[in-house]
Amino acid sequence: NRKWANRGLSGPEPELLLGNLREVWNFDKPRSIVLRDWSKKYGKIYGFYEGQRPFIVISDFYIINEILVKQQENFAARARFAMQERKVGPNTRITEARGPHWKRLRSLGSLAFTNKSLRNILHTVEESATTVVDGMERVQGEINMLEYFQEFTMDVICKIALGMRDVKMFNNEYLDSCREVFYRPMKHPITTFVSLFPFTVDEVRAGFMLLSKVVTNKSPFFVLMGMLKKNVEKRKLERQNCEDKSESTDFIDIFLDAEVDASEVKFGEDSDTARKLSADEIVGQCLIFLLAGFDTTSNSLSYLTHFLANHRDVQQKLVDEIDSFLTDNETFEIDRLSDLKYMEAVIKESLRHYPLANVALTRECTNACEIGGFRFEVGDSIQTDTWSLHKDKTIWGDDAEEFRPERWLEPSSRPRSAFQTFGEGPRICLGMRLAYVEEKVALLKLLSRFTIEKTQHTNPIKLVGSLTVSPERVMVNLVKR
Numbered sequence: 001n002r003k004w005a006n007r008g009l010s011g012p013e014p015e016l017l018l019g020n021l022r023e024v025w026n027f028d029k030p031r032s033i034v035l036r037d038w039s040k041k042y043g044k045i046y047g048f049y050e051g052q053r054p055f056i057v058i059s060d061f062y063i064i065n066e067i068l069v070k071q072q073e074n075f076a077a078r079a080r081f082a083m084q085e086r087k088v089g090p091n092t093r094i095t096e097a098r099g100p101h102w103k104r105l106r107s108l109g110s111l112a113f114t115n116k117s118l119r120n121i122l123h124t125v126e127e128s129a130t131t132v133v134d135g136m137e138r139v140q141g142e143i144n145m146l147e148y149f150q151e152f153t154m155d156v157i158c159k160i161a162l163g164m165r166d167v168k169m170f171n172n173e174y175l176d177s178c179r180e181v182f183y184r185p186m187k188h189p190i191t192t193f194v195s196l197f198p199f200t201v202d203e204v205r206a207g208f209m210l211l212s213k214v215v216t217n218k219s220p221f222f223v224l225m226g227m228l229k230k231n232v233e234k235r236k237l238e239r240q241n242c243e244d245k246s247e248s249t250d251f252i253d254i255f256l257d258a259e260v261d262a263s264e265v266k267f268g269e270d271s272d273t274a275r276k277l278s279a280d281e282i283v284g285q286c287l288i289f290l291l292a293g294f295d296t297t298s299n300s301l302s303y304l305t306h307f308l309a310n311h312r313d314v315q316q317k318l319v320d321e322i323d324s325f326l327t328d329n330e331t332f333e334i335d336r337l338s339d340l341k342y343m344e345a346v347i348k349e350s351l352r353h354y355p356l357a358n359v360a361l362t363r364e365c366t367n368a369c370e371i372g373g374f375r376f377e378v379g380d381s382i383q384t385d386t387w388s389l390h391k392d393k394t395i396w397g398d399d400a401e402e403f404r405p406e407r408w409l410e411p412s413s414r415p416r417s418a419f420q421t422f423g424e425g426p427r428i429c430l431g432m433r434l435a436y437v438e439e440k441v442a443l444l445k446l447l448s449r450f451t452i453e454k455t456q457h458t459n460p461i462k463l464v465g466s467l468t469v470s471p472e473r474v475m476v477n478l479v480k481r
């Protein structure tokens with residue numbers, strides 16, 4: 001720990017070689033929860049080791065805001081994941097890309113979330129929400145909401161991102177692969193090896209990919225990549241054979257509009273192919289959308305249901321708002337969803353309590369600088385601790401621990417950027433608007449038909465996870481209104 005002491009920081013005692021790996025890669029106590037507990041002990045800035053990789057953890061709002069927003073040019077990349085390739089190429093995903101390469105992927109990805117795109121997909125979201133609520137209605141007795149919301153978000157993302165128009169809810173053959181990605185521990189001999197010897201990552205990764213192709217193609221990533229490749233190829237053929245090229249209908253179409261031969265793409269450079277994607281990049285983008293779109297939103301809806309079961313007064317206010325909204329609006333329109341002010345407050349309050357994707361909110365220092373008396377060096381990996389930030393009483397008030405959606409509707413001097421469940425700055429979550437649309441439509445459909453009641457198994461919820469923080473299950477009773 002002398003390295004941290006030399007920089008004026010403290011932190012948990014690391015083990016030889018392993019550092020603090022055992023603690024931060026524990027599926028039964030997700031990394032974000034471990035970091036939150038360490039923040040209580042070591043303060044608003046401290047260090048830990050993921051194997052040989054040092055991380056600085058920050059929950060001080062001033063410093064975080066400088067890093068994510070005000071001095072974003074000094075922190076222009078996300079910190080690397082243990083298994084992330086150093087080599088930049090068609091497999092580099094938007095979440096890992098840097099500099100001009102990231103800008104290119106981001107500007108193309110953004111096309112999928114414009115007002116026009118969201119308007120086009122609203123009907124699909126509504127249909128999926130109706131189907132999942134129909135499914136809930138068939139259940140006698142207690143129901144695990146997490147499982148149903150996973151069906152819902154998987155259905156939506158398969159249809160709107162991947163153009164799988166004939167995919168069937170409750171019978172989606174790729175759901176288990178997606179679940180496996182999120183519900184398997186980080187602990188794996190290969191991931192552990194590259195964390196202990198980070199300089200070997202490119203070689204180990206290449207060897208692993210080769211071996212996996214020869215020995216097994218059962219890894220969930222390979223299953224999903226194979227499915228996406230097939231879908232992209234199929235769509236390319238359909239487009240070649242189709243005269244009508246009028247309107248892009250899903251994300252694959254949007255990306256194929258920008259497709260170019262891989263040899264023309266200069267990865268990592270700003271070139272005249274700035275708004276083009278190679279076929280492999282299209283598959284990579286879709287994989288990120290599939291994974292990010294499936295897990296985060298279903299977890300978020302599950303936490304929300306848990307709060308509503310426990311806070312019947314909040315549920316009643318929400319139902320009142322929904323009833324009057326549905327009286328005024330026979331059909332949903334994207335612009336009208338913003339009239340649901342109390343619902344938005346409830347969603348945000350739930351996300352404040354459970355910033356479930358905090359692990360993605362990292363940065364790497366790309367220009368040395370000093371912030372709040374601390375010197376950041378080039379290459380420093382930074383992990384923000386949103387779980388602590390979101391309970392900071394100096395920002396959220398003495399009732400920071402309480403679930404009180406009204407706080408979002410009251411006048412407040414709290415900075416807007418204090419809410420960081422979707423991140424902040426130029427790399428803020430690309431799918432945030434879609435997530436809000438999905439959650440609002442799901443709540444409209446669910447609460448217009450059911451009252452959520454708690455059961456003897458509702459509390460407490462157990463938090464698990466490696467890439468995100470999930471409730472192990474959320475058990476409630478749905479009673480017809």
Ligand code: HEM
Nearest residue numbers: 095292293296300357360422423424427428429430431435
């Ligand atoms: C409740 C739901 C969601 C939560 C809490 C969430 C959270 C996050 C967070 C914390 C980040 C990192 C932001 C940063 O570094 O500043 C992120 C990035 C990202 N999210 Fe989400 N997300 C959600 C839903 C979605 C959905 C539905 C999609 C797409 C279908 C999506 C796609 C992405 C992408 C592509 C990035 C990387 C952006 C970039 O690097 O430029 N997310 N998300």
